[in-house]
Structures are given as C-alpha cells and as structure tokens.
Amino acid sequence: MNPRPPTRILLVHPGVSDSPLALPYAPWGALSLAQALRGNGHEVTVLDLVGQDARKSIREAVEDLVPDVVGFTGKMGVAARRMREMIDELRAVRPMTRIAVGGPLVSAFPDSSLALWKGVDAIFLGEAEASFARWVDEGCDRSGVVEAEEFDLDAVGVPWQWDQLATYVMPAGLAPGFTVPTLHMSGARGCTRRCSFCYLATHLPRGGFNPISAQRLLSDLGGIAEATGARGFCFTDDCLVDASRTGIDALNAGLIGAGTPYELGCSIQLSLLGDSALLRRMYDAGFRYLYVGAESASAAVRKRLGKDDAGNRAAELLHGATNLGYFVQCSVGLGWPGETEAEANTTLELVENVNDVLFDTFRFLPLPGTPVFSQLVDRGELHVAKVQLPFMDFGDNDLNLTSMDDDTLNHAWEQLLRLRDERYFALSPQEIAAHATAGCATQVAGPR
Numbered sequence: 111m112n113p114r115p116p117t118r119i120l121l122v123h124p125g126v127s128d129s130p131l132a133l134p135y136a137p138w139g140a141l142s143l144a145q146a147l148r149g150n151g152h153e154v155t156v157l158d159l160v161g162q163d164a165r166k167s168i169r170e171a172v173e174d175l176v177p178d179v180v181g182f183t184g185k186m187g188v189a190a191r192r193m194r195e196m197i198d199e200l201r202a203v204r205p206m207t208r209i210a211v212g213g214p215l216v217s218a219f220p221d222s223s224l225a226l227w228k229g230v231d232a233i234f235l236g237e238a239e240a241s242f243a244r245w246v247d248e249g250c251d252r253s254g255v256v257e258a259e260e261f262d263l264d265a266v267g268v269p270w271q272w273d274q275l276a277t278y279v280m281p282a283g284l285a286p287g288f289t290v291p292t293l294h295m296s297g298a299r300g301c302t303r304r305c306s307f308c309y310l311a312t313h314l315p316r317g318g319f320n321p322i323s324a325q326r327l328l329s330d331l332g333g334i335a336e337a338t339g340a341r342g343f344c345f346t347d348d349c350l351v352d353a354s355r356t357g358i359d360a361l362n363a364g365l366i367g368a369g370t371p372y373e374l375g376c377s378i379q380l381s382l383l384g385d386s387a388l389l390r391r392m393y394d395a396g397f398r399y400l401y402v403g404a405e406s407a408s409a410a411v412r413k414r415l416g417k418d419d420a421g422n423r424a425a426e427l428l429h430g431a432t433n434l435g436y437f438v439q440c441s442v443g444l445g446w447p448g449e450t451e452a453e454a455n456t457t458l459e460l461v462e463n464v465n466d467v468l469f470d471t472f473r474f475l476p477l478p479g480t481p482v483f484s485q486l487v488d489r490g491e492l493h494v495a496k497v498q499l500p501f502m503d504f505g506d507n508d509l510n511l512t513s514m515d516d517d518t519l520n521h522a523w524e525q526l527l528r529l530r531d532e533r534y535f536a537l538s539p540q541e542i543a544a545h546a547t548a549g550c551a552t553q554v555a556g557p558r
C-alpha cells in the first residue's frame with residue numbers, strides 16, 4: 111500500500127487533430143494508466159482534448175482540477191504540436207505542477223535534453239502502467255528518462271471504466287463492416303513480428319508482445335457492452351492474431367461458447383488470409399471486418415521490409431477473405447526505400463484490380479528508432495532535421511528515398527490517390543458518409 115497521501119493526477123490526450131470530428135478513438139493509453147494509478151489509491155482524471163483549443167482547454171482543466179501532476183500522451187505530428195502548446199501554457203499558468211509525458215513520441219525521441227521536452231520533468235518509455243505508478247508513489251521527484259517495467263495487462267484489462275466512453279461508440283452502420291454500435295480498442299501491446307520499418311518493437315521493454323488474456327477480454331467486452339451499448343468491437347492491434355495464435359484461438363472459443371454475442375473486427379497479416387480454416391472459425395465467432403496492413407504488393411519490397419512472402423498472392427488473398435463474407439480494408443504505401451517504378455506499379459495494379467476491398471494509402475516516412483531509419487541515416491540518405499521530425503505527419507510528405515526520380519514517384523503517388531478516390535466515390539452515399547465518419551478510427555493509414 112502506498113504510504114503517501116493520494117496524488118491528484120490529470121492525464122491528458124492532446125488529440126491527433128485540431129478538429130473535434132476526429133473523436134472516435136478513446137485515449138486508451140491514458141485510461142490504462144488511470145486504472146493502474148487508482149489501484150494505488152490516487153485521484154485520477156482523464157481528459158481527451160482532441161479538437162479543442164489547446165491552450166484554453168488545458169488552462170481551464172488545471173484551473174478546475176488543480177492537479178499535482180499532469181501527464182500527457184505524446185504522439186507525432188499535429189498531436190506533438192498540440193502537446194507542446196499545452197505544456198507551454200501549463201508552465202506559464204502553474205509553474206510548480208509536475209509534468210510527465212509518455213507514449214509513442216517518447217519512444218521515438220527518448221532524449222530528455224531535446225527542445226521537444228522543454229519544461230517536462232520526466233519522459234516515460236514504452237508501457238508505463240508500472241513505471242508511472244512507481245514514479246508517482248515515490249513522490250514524482252525523479253527527472254529525465256524513465257525506463258518501462260514489465261506489467262501484467264490482465265491487472266487492468268481493457269480500461270473501460272470512464273464516464274466518457276459511450277461517446278466513442280459509433281452508431282449502428284457507421285463503422286465499415288459493422289451493423290451494430292461499435293467501439294474501436296486495443297487488446298494487446300506490441301507484436302510478435304519484426305518488420306524493419308515498424309516502430310512498435312522499440313516501444314515495449316525488450317521489444318516484446320504483451321496481450322490481454324482472452325478470458326479478461328471477454329469479461330471486459332461484457333462490461334463495455336453493458337455500460338455503453340456497444341455490440342461491435344474493432345481491435346486496432348496488428349497482433350490480435352499473433353504468430354502463435356494462442357490468443358485468437360481462446361478468444362474464438364470463448365465467443366462461440368457465449369453464443370457469439372458481438373460483431374468483431376481486427377487487423378491481420380496478409381499471409382494469414384490464406385488460412386481459410388482460421389478465417390472461417392473467426393467468422394463463426396463473430397468477426398466480420400479485417401484490416402490488412404499490406405504496405406506494398408511487391409514481394410521484393412515486402413521482403414526488404416521484413417514482411418511475409420504473400421505479396422505475389424495479395425489479390426487472391428484479399429478476394430478470398432471477401433468471398434468468406436468479410437469486409438476488408440487494406441493499407442498500401444508508396445515511397446519505400448529503394449522502391450523501383452516496377453515495384454510501385456505492382457501496388458498500383460493491386461489497387462486497380464481488386465474491387466471488393468477499400469484501400470487506405472500513405473506515402474512512407476521512416477520512423478525514428480526503427481532499423482530502416484537507422485540504415486538510411488547511416489547511409490547518409492536521410493537528412494530530416496530531428497527537431498522537425500516529431501511534428502511531421504506521416505502519410506503525406508515529399509521525401510524521396512526510392513530509386514525513382516521525383517517526377518516518377520509523384521506521378522505514381524497521384525495515380526494511387528486517384529485509384530483510391532475512384533473506389534471511394536463509387537460507394538453509395540450512405541457508404542461514403544459511413545466511411546468519412548469512421549475514417550480516422552478504423553484505419554492506421556500509415557506505416558505500422
């Protein structure tokens with residue numbers, strides 16, 4: 111038991127957008143920390159300030175709650191800029207408040223002397239339920255970089271005990287592939303694979319995989335359904351279907367045993383679409399939506415990225431899943447290191463020829479902390495100023511790391527956007543409305 115008096119903690123998700131329309135993904139990281147901290151007797155408030163005026167909203171929040179500690183979730187791009195504005199405002203109005211930041215932005219920029227962390231007392235690497243709780247219990251005195259510690263996720267599960275959660279449930283029919291009110295969430299941390307461009311491996315202690323058990327997940331889905339009315343659940347993790355399949359097998363069995371009470375969706379690896387027994391079993395358990403981070407249809411590009419060897423069969427695999435009754439969404443990118451025109455064309459052909467799948471598109475930007483990023487820097491092929499990088503949004507940049515000249519790459523990119531938009535506008539008005547509303551929550555349109 112913590113011997114100190116309870117600490118008043120405000121956890122803030124600054125939001126990935128200046129628009130309130132980007133609401134539909136709950137601040138799960140902050141909610142998970144809050145559950146762990148409450149277990150130690152602290153008073154915790156979680157606020158998602160997405161779309162609100164950054165300076166005004168944080169000023170009002172601290173005037174209202176008077177916290178001892180404010181913790182921010184750090185993410186890249188617009189989210190990083192919003193976080194900076196909030197920290198500057200907070201330092202101006204309440205200079206004595208302890209400020210902590212965690213989240214993917216810290217794992218990508220783990221140097222506490224960077225201007226990015228000016229005014230911040232401590233930055234937390236990776237999963238922070240255990241390390242942040244310890245920091246608070248010890249009086250919030252430690253400064254600088256705080257390492258992650260192992261934590262059994264079943265201790266908090268899916269942290270749904272939050273009075274705002276129902277506002278993140280999409281009404282029936284609005285989330286692509288779902289016919290019931292649907293909530294997007296995370297059921298695991300990290301990944302069992304090791305793609306060379308992916309940031310996730312740097313985010314977990316020792317680069318691991320940390321799932322919530324199927325038993326705990328099932329119990330939390332029941333709690334969420336009762337509390338919010340959600341009957342659809344979409345898992346955004348790349349690894350709900352992990353390499354060992356232990357978790358998904360147990361989840362399927364539990365769902366079928368419970369009479370298949372929900373519609374479900376998840377991300378899945380391209381090659382796994384070839385396992386029709388797995389897909390049928392998932393369908394029987396209630397899965398209806400699959401998100402495939404294909405990245406490229408070129409087998410050679412995929413090999414360089416450490417992906418599986420399914421590139422040549424991408425069209426066949428995607429069709430296979432839609433034929434089984436799934437709504438399939440697939441993300442592809444251009445601009446991969448060393449990518450040739452022929453390799454880019456393979457991806458364009460996939461998008462042109464596969465008509466029953468919705469495609470997300472992005473233009474690759476390497477993530478700090480990944481093998482690809484280090485290789486490019488070592489070879490002198492990447493010269494992005496480190497101070498700017500945290501504030502850049504992935505997916506839309508003019509970096510050229512390919513073997514193509516700028517005109518060829520730009521032309522390929524325009525073609526990809528045209529193909530994507532043609533598909534998009536071929537949808538019915540209802541489907542467009544659904545996709546536009548659901549867009550930012552159903553996809554991680556970028557390097558994952």
Ligand code: B12
Pocket residue numbers: 126135136138139140142143180181182183184185186187188189190210211212213214215217218234236237238239242295296298299300308309310346347348472477503504505550551552553554555556557558
């Ligand atoms: C859902 C999701 C989205 C959704 C919703 C995002 C939103 N509204 O915040 C959408 C689709 C909008 C999205 C967009 C993007 N995303 Co995204 N997304 C995810 C995903 C799949 C799940 C996030 C999640 O809920 N995790 C589970 C929660 C519980 O974990 P967590 O938030 O990390 O929290 C833990 C720690 O980070 C830490 N922590 C968090 N907050 C705090 C606060 C304090 C004070 C402390 C101490 C600790 C702490 O402790 C928490 C508990 O352990 C992750 C991958 C992943 N599995 O994490 C990628 C991920 C976060 N996204 C990523 C990227 C690249 C993007 C995009 C940039 C892609 C693009 N092309 O534009 C955009 C931009 C948005 C942005 N600025 O972040 C990268 C982040 C890379 C980076 N270094 O920042 C990730 C890690 C994917 C990857 N493998 O690379 N994303």
Ligand code: SF4
Pocket residue numbers: 300301302303304305308309310348349403558
């Ligand atoms: S890109 Fe996806 S599959 Fe590859 S390591 Fe990252 S999360 Fe795992």
